[in-house]
Amino acid sequence: MMIKFVDPQVGEEEKKAVNAVIDSKYLAEGPVAREFEKMYIDYTGAKYAIVTSNGTTALHLAIEASGIKPGDEVITTPFTFIASSNSILFNGAIPIFADIDPETYNLDPEKVKEKITKKTKAIMPVHIFGNPCDMKALKEIADEHDLILLEDACQAHGAKVDGKHAGTLGDVGCFSFYASKNLTFGEGGLILTDNEELKDNVMCLRNHGRTPKGGYHHIRIGYNYRSNNLVAAVGVEQLKKLPKMLETRKRNAEILQKELADLDGFALQKVLKGHEHAWYIAAGRTDRKDLPATKIVEELKAKGIGSRQIYSIPSYKQPAYTEINEYYYWAKFVKFPDYSKVNCPITERIGRDHFQIPINPGVTEENMYHIVDTLRKIFG
Numbered sequence: 001m002m003i004k005f006v007d008p009q010v011g012e013e014e015k016k017a018v019n020a021v022i023d024s025k026y027l028a029e030g031p032v033a034r035e036f037e038k039m040y041i042d043y044t045g046a047k048y049a050i051v052t053s054n055g056t057t058a059l060h061l062a063i064e065a066s067g068i069k070p071g072d073e074v075i076t077t078p079f080t081f082i083a084s085s086n087s088i089l090f091n092g093a094i095p096i097f098a099d100i101d102p103e104t105y106n107l108d109p110e111k112v113k114e115k116i117t118k119k120t121k122a123i124m125p126v127h128i129f130g131n132p133c134d135m136k137a138l139k140e141i142a143d144e145h146d147l148i149l150l151e152d153a154c155q156a157h158g159a160k161v162d163g164k165h166a167g168t169l170g171d172v173g174c175f176s177f178y179a180s181k182n183l184t185f186g187e188g189g190l191i192l193t194d195n196e197e198l199k200d201n202v203m204c205l206r207n208h209g210r211t212p213k214g215g216y217h218h219i220r221i222g223y224n225y226r227s228n229n230l231v232a233a234v235g236v237e238q239l240k241k242l243p244k245m246l247e248t249r250k251r252n253a254e255i256l257q258k259e260l261a262d263l264d265g266f267a268l269q270k271v272l273k274g275h276e277h278a279w280y281i282a283a284g285r286t287d288r289k290d291l292p293a294t295k296i297v298e299e300l301k302a303k304g305i306g307s308r309q310i311y312s313i314p315s316y317k318q319p320a321y322t323e324i325n326e327y328y329y330w331a332k333f334v335k336f337p338d339y340s341k342v343n344c345p346i347t348e349r350i351g352r353d354h355f356q357i358p359i360n361p362g363v364t365e366e367n368m369y370h371i372v373d374t375l376r377k378i379f380g
């Protein structure tokens with residue numbers, strides 16, 4: 001039996017809730033989605049919450065609704081899922097990659113400063129693996145240069161900085177409810193903001209440019225990025241369980257932190273003071289040249305422990321980026337950088353040296369001690 005690194009905690013409650021939606025015949029987005037949004041507002045303390053079809057569409061909407069235009073530069077991290085920077089490209093804006101901190105794996109504020117130009121319009125921090133970024137430093141930079149601060153909190157449900165939820169620390173925050181996430185709809189997303197104008201723009205763009213009146217009156221070219229009651233019903237039940245699921249993730253992560261603190265050549269992500277990691281992913285790191293992460297992954301799997309490397313290819317090294325000026329629609333109008341020349345050595349090092357360790361709520365304490373023993377033997 002393999003200890004899984006993804007194991008959605010769905011069961012009877014979700015089945016009942018989905019069946020109730022089917023019985024109601026109100027399958028499209030409606031009261032259940034509104035209930036979820038209200039619950040997420042209560043949970044995070046944000047003023048507005050808007051569900052979307054997934055995290056990528058949440059990011060796309062947040063970018064467009066913030067007024068980011070073709071040719072504008074958005075500084076972000078290359079150590080993330082490709083959707084983060086893709087969402088910048090959808091509107092012809094330009095992702096500018098800054099390197100990460102070698103301990104937190106999040107955007108390094110000093111490196112962000114070096115990338116600011118006259119064309120910079122926004123900073124998009126990504127709370128990678130659920131570990132909150134240094135938002136205080138990033139907010140100072142954003143305020144000083146009058147930049148939009150757009151959080152990709154797709155992996156960070158429940159993460160906090162000084163008690164305040166990730167996703168509420170900038171101008172707008174985006175979440176994913178993909179099947180692997182701390183809270184799942186199967187597929188889903190959500191935008192948080194305190195800005196009424198931004199919220200109105202999002203609502204309009206997400207529903208084919210309609211006004212709140214609905215119907216067949218369209219004031220802008222928009223999209224269908226709506227959610228639906230079926231998946232929102234799963235989300236409602238998941239949100240009820242979220243505090244408990246986060247507690248188990250934290251317990252599991254703390255076992256690794258405590259039991260492996262003295263293991264030579266091994267490290268976990270550093271969590272800054274006052275920050276609460278949401279432990280979407282526990283990423284181990286090898287600092288030993290004789291013990292590559294690829295080998296550790298194989299050895300863990302051989303002992304029944306699901307593991308993998310995740311962002312071993314930085315976004316700027318993906319062919320989609322190195323060849324962007326050849327094929328992408330927006331490249332007819334916007335000059336993108338030659339991404340093959342981007343150099344973020346810390347991203348490349350962490351990409352090479354990290355590996356995933358299962359900590360999801362389906363992983364028991366007993367499993368965790370098996371993982372600890374196995375890692376001790378591998379590093380031994």
Ligand SMILES: Cc1ncc(COP(=O)(O)O)c(C=O)c1O
Nearest residue numbers: 054055056081083084154176178
């Ligand atoms: C950091 C990050 N950004 C964006 C996304 C996109 O979310 P989705 O898969 O729901 O479109 C994800 C999801 O995997 C993610 O992890």
